[in-house]
Amino acid sequence: MNTSLLQGLNPEQLAAVTWPPQSALVLAGAGSGKTRVLTTRIAWLLQSGQAGVHSIMAVTFTNKAAKEMQTRLAAMIPVNVRSMWLGTFHGLCHRFLRMHHQDAGLPSAFQILDSGDQLALIKRMLKALNIAEEIIAPRSLQGFINAQKESGLRAEALHAPDPHTTKMVECYAEYDKICQREGVVDFAELMLRSYELLQRNEILRRHYQNRFNHILVDEFQDTNKLQYAWLKLMAGDNAAVFAVGDDDQSIYRFRGAHVGNMSALMHEFDIEAPIKLEQNYRSVGNILMAANAVIEHNAERLGKNLRTDAADGDKIRFIAAPTDFEEAQFVIDEAKSLQREGRTFSQMAVLYRSNAQSRVLEQALFRAGVPYKIYGGLRFYERQEIKHALAYLRLAVNPDDDNALLRVINVPARGIGARTIENIQTAAAEQGISLWQAACGMGAKAAKVAAFVRLIEGLGTQAAVSSLQEMMLAVTRDSGLVEYYQTQKGDHQDRLDNLDELVNAAVAFKPEESVFEVLPEGAQANPLFPILAFLSSAALESGENQAGEGEEALQLMTVHAAKGLEFDAVFLTGMEEGLFPSEYSLAERGGLEEERRLMYVAITRARQRLYISMAQQRLLHGQTHFGIVSRFVDEIPEVVLHRLSAKTKPFNSFTDAPKIKTRVAENYDLPQDYAGFRIGQNVRHAKFGTGVIIEAVNKGESARLTINFGQHGVKELDTAYAKLEAV
DNA sequence: TAGCCGATAGTTTTT
DNA sequence: CTATCGGCTA
Numbered sequence: 001m002n003t004s005l006l007q008g009l010n011p012e013q014l015a016a017v018t019w020p021p022q023s024a025l026v027l028a029g030a031g032s033g034k035t036r037v038l039t040t041r042i043a044w045l046l047q048s049g050q051a052g053v054h055s056i057m058a059v060t061f062t063n064k065a066a067k068e069m070q071t072r073l074a075a076m077i078p079v080n081v082r083s084m085w086l087g088t089f090h091g092l093c094h095r096f097l098r099m100h101h102q103d104a105g106l107p108s109a110f111q112i113l114d115s116g117d118q119l120a121l122i123k124r125m126l127k128a129l130n131i132a133e134e135i136i137a138p139r140s141l142q143g144f145i146n147a148q149k150e151s152g153l154r155a156e157a158l159h160a161p162d163p164h165t166t167k168m169v170e171c172y173a174e175y176d177k178i179c180q181r182e183g184v185v186d187f188a189e190l191m192l193r194s195y196e197l198l199q200r201n202e203i204l205r206r207h208y209q210n211r212f213n214h215i216l217v218d219e220f221q222d223t224n225k226l227q228y229a230w231l232k233l234m235a236g237d238n239a240a241v242f243a244v245g246d247d248d249q250s251i252y253r254f255r256g257a258h259v260g261n262m263s264a265l266m267h268e269f270d271i272e273a274p275i276k277l278e279q280n281y282r283s284v285g286n287i288l289m290a291a292n293a294v295i296e297h298n299a300e301r302l303g304k305n306l307r308t309d310a311a312d313g314d315k316i317r318f319i320a321a322p323t324d325f326e327e328a329q330f331v332i333d334e335a336k337s338l339q340r341e342g343r344t345f346s347q348m349a350v351l352y353r354s355n356a357q358s359r360v361l362e363q364a365l366f367r368a369g370v371p372y373k374i375y376g377g378l379r380f381y382e383r384q385e386i387k388h389a390l391a392y393l394r395l396a397v398n399p400d401d402d403n404a405l406l407r408v409i410n411v412p413a414r415g416i417g418a419r420t421i422e423n424i425q426t427a428a429a430e431q432g433i434s435l436w437q438a439a440c441g442m443g444a445k446a447a448k449v450a451a452f453v454r455l456i457e458g459l460g461t462q463a464a465v466s467s468l469q470e471m472m473l474a475v476t477r478d479s480g481l482v483e484y485y486q487t488q489k490g491d492h493q494d495r496l497d498n499l500d501e502l503v504n505a506a507v508a509f510k511p512e513e514s515v516f517e518v519l520p521e522g523a524q525a526n527p528l529f530p531i532l533a534f535l536s537s538a539a540l541e542s543g544e545n546q547a548g549e550g551e552e553a554l555q556l557m558t559v560h561a562a563k564g565l566e567f568d569a570v571f572l573t574g575m576e577e578g579l580f581p582s583e584y585s586l587a588e589r590g591g592l593e594e595e596r597r598l599m600y601v602a603i604t605r606a607r608q609r610l611y612i613s614m615a616q617q618r619l620l621h622g623q624t625h626f627g628i629v630s631r632f633v634d635e636i637p638e639v640v641l642h643r644l645s646a647k648t649k650p651f652n653s654f655t656d657a658p659k660i661k662t663r664v665a666e667n668y669d670l671p672q673d674y675a676g677f678r679i680g681q682n683v684r685h686a687k688f689g690t691g692v693i694i695e696a697v698n699k700g701e702s703a704r705l706t707i708n709f710g711q712h713g714v715k716e717l718d719t720a721y722a723k724l725e726a727v
Numbered sequence: 728t729a730g731c732c733g734a735t736a737g738t739t740t741t742t
Numbered sequence: 743c744t745a746t747c748g749g750c751t752a
Contacts, residue, residue, distance in 0.1 A: 063742085188742090251739075254738080376740085539742085558737095579738095585740090
């Protein structure tokens, strides 16, 4: 056997890679070579003949991670990666559902709803049900539905404790009905459908359980309950689950990640002890020391300490800037001086807790003429012009897609106004048919609608005989979208460029590579297959954030977005109480520990140099906030800190910040105080009468209260503005 | 039907 | 403060 695979691995990594074919949990600290271990294990399993390509499944969370594994694996051994089940949870579930769409109760051309589509559908449904947005906020319903699905729960299985929840559950049921009728599936549904199908269909279950002997999972700490249950079903008694994760980097609890899955895995898969990868190859000693010291303040840990052979390196530089503007200036000055020392901007990152903080930085950078790139804006496939074009394509293959129809029936404007659309909707509701069918039934009464119907019919006919590229061209041209953006006032060259880019993407698209392992019976014969595959991949692989990667620019992003990345130098900005840790997190049980893990992630992004900064005064939501330094900074040992002093006037805590809120230490048992109110309390409002506080969030000195005023509806009020008296 | 204005809300995010 | 959205008016 070729042993070169294993060369250069440290003893811990070697143990993990060559672990016998049993389940294992690998606790891989930041920068400990996690991806290397994962890919090398796959290569080793294949090369040593312990497993065949088709008996291995490898699951990740992001397409980026999946792609990276794919390339690294291909570089290690000659392997047909395509025939392997390597992909994201959602990607694999999608493949599974396409292959077994009939058993899953889905039409062969089912489409995927991204979160925007999902929200649009929910809004439409609430309107149709005559439920005001004040009673049920679309966003909260969306969150509710997704959370239920991610816990594996259907509407029928839910017991509502109160009238409000009862309504939400009813909406959930109705929502699923609509999705089924329209042949669309949201992200959570991809997982839940697959899970349910595996659970009830013994033949399928047996087949997959026999097939997969090795299931490898990346970022296991981020799995939610449903994903874990799905993994268990796939594994059966047969497969070895090799899970790699880091409980200290679990920062996605707010979207359902369940760290408890790690201990559950240990119990349920008879894992005696986790394999720990504690050797860090990324950061210098001082940075690592800071990271270790901070994370040690967390009580709920599996326990792990990073070590390094690297030198101590520079100390961490901390500065308390008087204002957010001066903080930005500091970042610029330092970044420039680092550049003069020979470092490149693209190897420096500016991190912040929330996107809103990027504004000041951006302005300052722009003025200083420093090139920068912001991550986390709109993604390519989420841009309106792209969604418009894809909606036409969707209608071509499935005109019953009401979402798509509503999106483009009057874009570009073709004289079909709100009135007409309402008529179509009424007709559709009365006859229980799709909007498309209703529109077709309008006949000669509405010439403009008829023209639209003809347009879509034309595209549909073309779809059956044209290639994907031809279709894409036809869609952008015949729909009138290109002309629309050319003639619209204002410069829409970027949108036109994006439409061109979309055509390019269609040209470059290789359907057989993206979606299916082996095409299911009949799929190959389906002329629509490339289009279906393209639409699916557009929804599932929302694409890189922006074009122009590799540019020489300073990298700006949230701490969340920085996970998995590393930089020579990192600027960690906005280290103020209330911002980081965020005020919101403090109200939640375990919230502070999650914030601290976020801090840990932030620190460990830096290879050689770390700057931490705060602003004593910052403009937030149009109001001036006076901040005190984050408790996390105090948790960093003084010996690795180098405190820089601001050049300008020192901050006077007495005159400048008369009312810094004294914060109660984290205490879960005391009822939370929200500017003198608490949840469940009865209050009176001059206009809305009496109500009960059902939710509350602290916002600095004030609090945002969600109050149910009965027949006046549910309102969100801020104690800073609303006059409320306790009853 | 389209464009304008005022109200409103405003962590973190991948699929 | 500012982006977004819904409702209202021309």
